[in-house]
Amino acid sequence: MKGKEKWTNEVLGSLKxxxxxxxxxxxxxxxxxxxxxSMAMPAQLTRQLSPxxxxxxxxxxxxxxxxxxxxxxxxKPGSQxxxxxxxxxxxxxxFKPLGNI
Amino acid sequence: MxxxxxxxxxxxxxxxxxxxxxxxxxxRMVYNTALSIVQYPPDAEDISQEVFITVFKNISSxxxxxxxxxxxxxxxxxxxxxxxxxxxxxxxxxxxxxxxxLFGGGTSAFEPVEFVHxxxxxxxxxxxxILFAAINQLPEQxxxxxxxxxxxxxSYQDIAESMxxxxxxxxxxxxxxxxxxxxxxxxxxxxHER
Numbered sequence: 001m002k003g004k005e006k007w008t009n010e011v012l013g014s015l016k017x018x019x020x021x022x023x024x025x026x027x028x029x030x031x032x033x034x035x036x037x038s039m040a041m042p043a044q045l046t047r048q049l050s051p052x053x054x055x056x057x058x059x060x061x062x063x064x065x066x067x068x069x070x071x072x073x074x075x076k077p078g079s080q081x082x083x084x085x086x087x088x089x090x091x092x093x094x095f096k097p098l099g100n101i
Numbered sequence: 102m103x104x105x106x107x108x109x110x111x112x113x114x115x116x117x118x119x120x121x122x123x124x125x126x127x128x129r130m131v132y133n134t135a136l137s138i139v140q141y142p143p144d145a146e147d148i149s150q151e152v153f154i155t156v157f158k159n160i161s162s163x164x165x166x167x168x169x170x171x172x173x174x175x176x177x178x179x180x181x182x183x184x185x186x187x188x189x190x191x192x193x194x195x196x197x198x199x200x201x202x203l204f205g206g207g208t209s210a211f212e213p214v215e216f217v218h219x220x221x222x223x224x225x226x227x228x229x230x231i232l233f234a235a236i237n238q239l240p241e242q243x244x245x246x247x248x249x250x251x252x253x254x255x256s257y258q259d260i261a262e263s264m265x266x267x268x269x270x271x272x273x274x275x276x277x278x279x280x281x282x283x284x285x286x287x288x289x290x291x292x293h294e295r
Contacts, residue, residue, distance in 0.1 A: 004287060004290045004291070007286075007290055008283055008286045008287060008290065010228060011228045011229075011231055011232050011235075011286050012232065012279070012282060012283070012286070014221075014225045014228035014229040014232050015221075015225075015229055015232065015251045015252055016251075017222065017225075018218060018220045018221050018222075018225070018229070018252060019220035019221075020129050020130070020133045020220055021129075021132065021133055021136060021218060021219040021220045022129065022219075023128050023129060023132035023145075023146065023149060024146065027128065027132070027146055027149060027150070028121070028124050028125070028128060030146075030150065031124060031149070031150045031153050031154070032117070032120070032121070032124075034150055034154060035120065035153070035154055035157055038154055038158075039115075
């Protein structure tokens with residue numbers, strides 16, 4: 001029993017006097033390189049994103065014009081060209097309550 | 102003697118000179134803390150890198166209310182624990198991975214080898230390896246407190262600040278860590294019939 005306790009205490013005290021390990025010499029250079037890359041990242045990202053941004057902007061403008069045109073003409077989805085009539089402009093359901101009066 | 106306010110202001114101005122100074126002053130400390138927690142040198146290197154990059158990116162949010170070393174210890178222990186959690190998740194899916202390797206090839210799941218700290222004296226190497234294996238069995242908080250106290254030789258006050266807990270909480274963690282280690286080592290002793 002005493003042997004076990006003695007051994008446990010020895011193991012628990014085995015880290016006393018431990019010297020700090022030196023990090024590998026290349027670590028500093030590697031970290032600096034990584035840091036430079038991460039610092040350059042925002043600029044790179046902007047360059048990479050700008051064509052995407054331009055595409056998004058144009059698509060957004062086209063979509064806006066499309067929605068505006070659709071609202072102006074007021075064509076019901078599914079209507080055939082040349083069938084532009086009040087029934088096609090406003091939904092049929094809209095007139096139903098009026099019919100009961 | 103390190104001029105901490107000057108170093109912090111240099112880092113805030115994004116000067117590479119400041120960054121180099123930071124790594125020279127704290128590189129060993131960060132690497133050793135990470136190494137004691139993850140017990141695998143290549144992982145400790147990756148964690149050290151992550152820590153310094155995190156410091157550099159977040160230095161503007163450092164208010165200087167604590168010592169720079171306290172902040173670094175906090176980042177290092179957090180990153181190391183995150184790393185261990187990731188490793189555990191990988192291990193959990195190890196079976197699935199080995200199945201996929203069997204059918205599709207690929208690299209094998211990571212399995213850390215028995216850890217021997219390079220800073221140990223020859224006569225302590227064997228015992229310390231057993232102790233490190235036992236430390237690995239501790240819950241996260243107990244493990245961090247024990248390592249900061251035993252390997253980094255921090256005071257309870259410094260550990261409390263690094264872990265953002267009270268000194269009495271550190272005392273309790275240390276007490277429970279020692280009790281658990283005694284139990285684990287006792288069981289090891291019995292099974293090996295020393």
